[in-house]
Amino acid sequence: MRLYNSLTQRKEVFAPLDGETVRMYVCGITPYDTTHMGHAMTYVTFDVINRYCQFLGWRVKYVQNVTDIDDDILRKAREVGEPWDRLGDRCILQFQEDLNALNVLPPAVYPRATEEIPTIIEMVATLVERGMAYVRDGNVYFRVASDPDYGHLCRCDAETMIALSAERGADPNDPRKENPLDFILWQAQQPNEPAWPSPWGPGRPGWHIECSAMAYRYLGPQIDIHGGGGDLIYPHHESEIAQAEGFTQQTPFARFWVHVAMVRYQGEKMSKSLGNLVLVRDVLRDHTADALRLYLLSHHYRDSFEYEDDGPARFEPLAELLRRATRLPGGSGPALSVADEHHAFFTAIADDIDTPAAISVLRDLATRIVAAAEAGQDVSEAREMLRQAAGVLGLQGTR
RNA sequence: GGCGCCGUAGCCAAGUGGUAAGGCAGGAGUCUGCAAAACUCUGAUUCGGCGGUUCGAAUCCGCCCGGCGCCUCCA
Numbered sequence: 001m002r003l004y005n006s007l008t009q010r011k012e013v014f015a016p017l018d019g020e021t022v023r024m025y026v027c028g029i030t031p032y033d034t035t036h037m038g039h040a041m042t043y044v045t046f047d048v049i050n051r052y053c054q055f056l057g058w059r060v061k062y063v064q065n066v067t068d069i070d071d072d073i074l075r076k077a078r079e080v081g082e083p084w085d086r087l088g089d090r091c092i093l094q095f096q097e098d099l100n101a102l103n104v105l106p107p108a109v110y111p112r113a114t115e116e117i118p119t120i121i122e123m124v125a126t127l128v129e130r131g132m133a134y135v136r137d138g139n140v141y142f143r144v145a146s147d148p149d150y151g152h153l154c155r156c157d158a159e160t161m162i163a164l165s166a167e168r169g170a171d172p173n174d175p176r177k178e179n180p181l182d183f184i185l186w187q188a189q190q191p192n193e194p195a196w197p198s199p200w201g202p203g204r205p206g207w208h209i210e211c212s213a214m215a216y217r218y219l220g221p222q223i224d225i226h227g228g229g230g231d232l233i234y235p236h237h238e239s240e241i242a243q244a245e246g247f248t249q250q251t252p253f254a255r256f257w258v259h260v261a262m263v264r265y266q267g268e269k270m271s272k273s274l275g276n277l278v279l280v281r282d283v284l285r286d287h288t289a290d291a292l293r294l295y296l297l298s299h300h301y302r303d304s305f306e307y308e309d310d311g312p313a314r315f316e317p318l319a320e321l322l323r324r325a326t327r328l329p330g331g332s333g334p335a336l337s338v339a340d341e342h343h344a345f346f347t348a349i350a351d352d353i354d355t356p357a358a359i360s361v362l363r364d365l366a367t368r369i370v371a372a373a374e375a376g377q378d379v380s381e382a383r384e385m386l387r388q389a390a391g392v393l394g395l396q397g398t399r
Numbered sequence: 400g401g402c403g404c405c406g407u408a409g410c411c412a413a414g415u416g417g418u419a420a421g422g423c424a425g426g427a428g429u430c431u432g433c434a435a436a437a438c439u440c441u442g443a444u445u446c447g448g449c450g451g452u453u454c455g456a457a458u459c460c461g462c463c464c465g466g467c468g469c470c471u472c473c474a
Binding site for chain 1: 400469
């Protein structure tokens with residue numbers, strides 16, 4: 001399989017480092033809102049990667065975190081007058097229900113930041129010892145100057161980033177930073193906010209360190225695939241690399257960085273802060289999960305696209321065609337050969353998960369099966385191939 | 400301003416030098432008591448614009464126009 005690696009900006013041949021187990025970490029959600037199409041696109045994409053890796057015979061150890069404590073969730077909890085942890089639990093449950101309805105295989109480990117405090121503290125303490133982080137008033141900051149590679153992933157040079165952040169008056173409330181690009185690893189407790197004990201006093205973890213800690217704890221010092229939405233490249237993933245490599249002293253932290261492009265709606269990026277959300281559960285009220293998956297996957301994961309309200313509906317006929325084709329009895333005539341389609345489908349998937357091309361092949365394949373079955377041909381083998389291919393795309397109706 | 404992506408029929412879109420796939424929508428037809436479904440047929444002398452390279456360009460180069468994303472809330 002070839003996968004596009006954001007780190008090198010090219011497609012590279014992918015195989016797990018140990019030849020057997022794919023160690024995959026994908027940034028999960030901050031649970032203060034429910035699942036929208038951007039989330040769906042991201043997690044469906046990694047679901048296909050997950051399924052395809054298993055199809056290739058690898059084991060996949062898939063870890064997806066939950067950022068269940070941060071500024072946004074506390075703010076939202078105050079707004080709606082609900083305890084922050086209950087709000088989190090509720091949103092996590094909704095998220096899991098939505099992805100389950102979309103037939104997304106659950107990750108092997110689903111860690112929450114609040115349950116990973118010991119690992120986080122261990123990492124932060126080590127970074128402080130090594131001079132890669134510093135303590136100010138109970139806050140701990142990562143010293144970006146200690147990492148000459150900072151900015152490599154997002155391809156921003158440090159001078160530009162500094163100039164820009166200065167221009168924007170980055171964190172004007174925080175004169176304790178040595179450098180405006182330094183980011184927080186441990187945040188001292190604020191009044192009326194939850195906190196955990198630490199060597200630097202009560203507080204809570206910074207956003208970026210959580211992911212490095214969870215990836216390290218469950219997958220080890222080096223992972224095969226680190227995924228997430230493209231909006232996380234800077235500063236989140238850039239900072240993860242800096243912390244993780246500073247802590248483990250192994251490079252690279254992630255061999256492949258895979259980023260899913262943004263879903264737009266009404267001309268802008270679909271996002272919680274803009275509020276232009278189309279929720280999975282609303283769409284699934286009127287449409288099948290297969291149609292929604294096919295609609296999403298009819299776009300390549302690295303191309304951003306505009307979500308269209310009639311999108312899922314346009315794929316209902318195809319979902320039905322595929323379902324029907326896997327159930328046709330066929331006849332006792334000559335067997336239908338689908339070797340070409342089989343080859344075309346798996347070539348497409350192997351080429352950086354080209355699901356649009358793969359779906360086209362599936363459409364042709366199903367059409368041929370229907371015609372052949374009506375003509376009395378033996379379609380049992382073709383049906384099996386269709387079932388297998390549709391399984392890699394995670395469709396349910398074809399099982 | 401920096402970095403990255405994109406501009407092909409009404410919409411989505413394949414196509415990285417050899418003369419424009421496919422899907423959806425639309426139109427026509429078959430079938431049907433009517434309708435729906437299904438099936439068949441049907442659309443770009445042309446690929447944002449202007450130059451250049453070439454026997455030949457949607458594809459390569461330059462410039463221009465337009466759109467999008469990220470640049471410490473975000474999948």
